[in-house]
Amino acid sequence: MNTKNKDIIITGFALFAMFFGAGNLIFPPYLGVITGNKFLIGVIGFILADAGLSLLAIIAAAKTDGDTKRVFGRAGKTFALVLGCAIMICLGPLLAIPRTAATTFEMGISPLIPGFNSLLFSAIFFTITLVLTIKPSKVVDIIGSYLTPALLICLLVIIAVGVLNPIGNINEAAIKNVFNEGILQGYQTLDALGAICLSTVLIRNLVQKGYKQEKDRVNILLKAGIIATIGLAVVYGGLTYLGATVSSLYDIHVNQSTLIVAITVALLGTPGKIILSLIVTLACLTTAIGLTSATAQYFSTITKNKLKYEHIVIVICLFSLVISTLGVGAIIKISAPILSLIYPATIILMAMTIFSKFVKNDNIVKGSTYVALIMGVFMAAKDLGMNISFIDKLPFASLGFCWVVPAVIGGIIGSFIKSSKKDRNEESEEIAV
Numbered sequence: 001m002n003t004k005n006k007d008i009i010i011t012g013f014a015l016f017a018m019f020f021g022a023g024n025l026i027f028p029p030y031l032g033v034i035t036g037n038k039f040l041i042g043v044i045g046f047i048l049a050d051a052g053l054s055l056l057a058i059i060a061a062a063k064t065d066g067d068t069k070r071v072f073g074r075a076g077k078t079f080a081l082v083l084g085c086a087i088m089i090c091l092g093p094l095l096a097i098p099r100t101a102a103t104t105f106e107m108g109i110s111p112l113i114p115g116f117n118s119l120l121f122s123a124i125f126f127t128i129t130l131v132l133t134i135k136p137s138k139v140v141d142i143i144g145s146y147l148t149p150a151l152l153i154c155l156l157v158i159i160a161v162g163v164l165n166p167i168g169n170i171n172e173a174a175i176k177n178v179f180n181e182g183i184l185q186g187y188q189t190l191d192a193l194g195a196i197c198l199s200t201v202l203i204r205n206l207v208q209k210g211y212k213q214e215k216d217r218v219n220i221l222l223k224a225g226i227i228a229t230i231g232l233a234v235v236y237g238g239l240t241y242l243g244a245t246v247s248s249l250y251d252i253h254v255n256q257s258t259l260i261v262a263i264t265v266a267l268l269g270t271p272g273k274i275i276l277s278l279i280v281t282l283a284c285l286t287t288a289i290g291l292t293s294a295t296a297q298y299f300s301t302i303t304k305n306k307l308k309y310e311h312i313v314i315v316i317c318l319f320s321l322v323i324s325t326l327g328v329g330a331i332i333k334i335s336a337p338i339l340s341l342i343y344p345a346t347i348i349l350m351a352m353t354i355f356s357k358f359v360k361n362d363n364i365v366k367g368s369t370y371v372a373l374i375m376g377v378f379m380a381a382k383d384l385g386m387n388i389s390f391i392d393k394l395p396f397a398s399l400g401f402c403w404v405v406p407a408v409i410g411g412i413i414g415s416f417i418k419s420s421k422k423d424r425n426e427e428s429e430e431i432a433v
Helices: 003-019 022-063 068-075 077-094 096-109 118-133 136-164 178-187 191-208 214-244 256-268 270-302 309-324 328-354 362-383 389-393 404-415 421-432
Strands: none
Touching: 003 022, 003 136, 003 191, 003 214, 003 270, 022 178, 022 191, 022 214, 022 256, 022 270, 022 328, 068 077, 068 191, 068 328, 068 362, 077 096, 077 191, 077 270, 077 309, 077 328, 096 118, 096 256, 096 270, 096 309, 096 328, 118 270, 118 309, 136 214, 136 256, 136 270, 191 214, 191 270, 191 328, 214 256, 256 270, 270 309, 328 362, 362 389, 362 404
């Protein structure tokens, strides 16, 4: 195998592991329980919403060579900076990184060692994250060469045993809109939100490996993205099938994290707890490493290295350690409105980046993005308990995409406003930075 193909495979494995966190582990089995004999339809929706959107984000990152300013910049320089910082803070020390440690503790450690101190565990978890992240050139190789194969082997063992020896009979679907439910479950993983930022880690790693031409990096990243997407699709399909095989034993009210533990124990007995603990730990650790590195690189770049990468990594790990002690439930409760706020505008900007050749007028981008952000405000307000019922009546609201049509209308309105010469000059300067 030549060096380029090896780098493609390692990068693809690393990307898979960075995406595959604990949420990706618990959503598919639950989807299998509620979709029953129609689990294939449900898992297709899940894959489209999770792996599909993530692949689009990777394409957007590849087209901009991992420069988030070029992805967000067409909506305005200040907007790009604010949105970029908000995304990185959410994906970093405020929400996503602390959740990896909290989930590992609750799903992987507590079932094996009841009474183990959560603060002590978080300290151990983030010490390992710090050690494996402090040298950015090693991040991708460590994840892709060692951690991902171990994660995949553990997952495939459970799936293979479940396929060869199904736990029970597959019931009829417990819900009507199976495909829609698959979309919603996949949407909740929020992988697309992190895909652009995680891709920057991979692109920088490729530069350090000697791939100086942008077209070479784009080629490798796209092929790696396909490998990661195929890997995710296989695992999601297997885990959803496992859930379907226990659809006669559980109903829609089953706890998702308890479900995957029960399935594993039913298939492998007590040793299954150990394997599940290893899976959860590897899944969360690889995600934590990728997000920590991406966050540190982002803030180091926007400050023109005034804030050193190594120093930012240390701060992220310390802050994440503190937040992780709140527990998974509290972190998810905090994250829901924040993610509802920033997700729509981010997806719009990814789409505009991919189809930039067809969207020349920046005011189309601004119109659709700003309207998407306004819709995000309404969605966040609803998450906080406010009565914002009108958004449920909008097209695609049942899929979690109530913001799509308003954003399209915002873009159409923006198309009637021509970009000024000043705006075009500013845009050129932003892209040149």
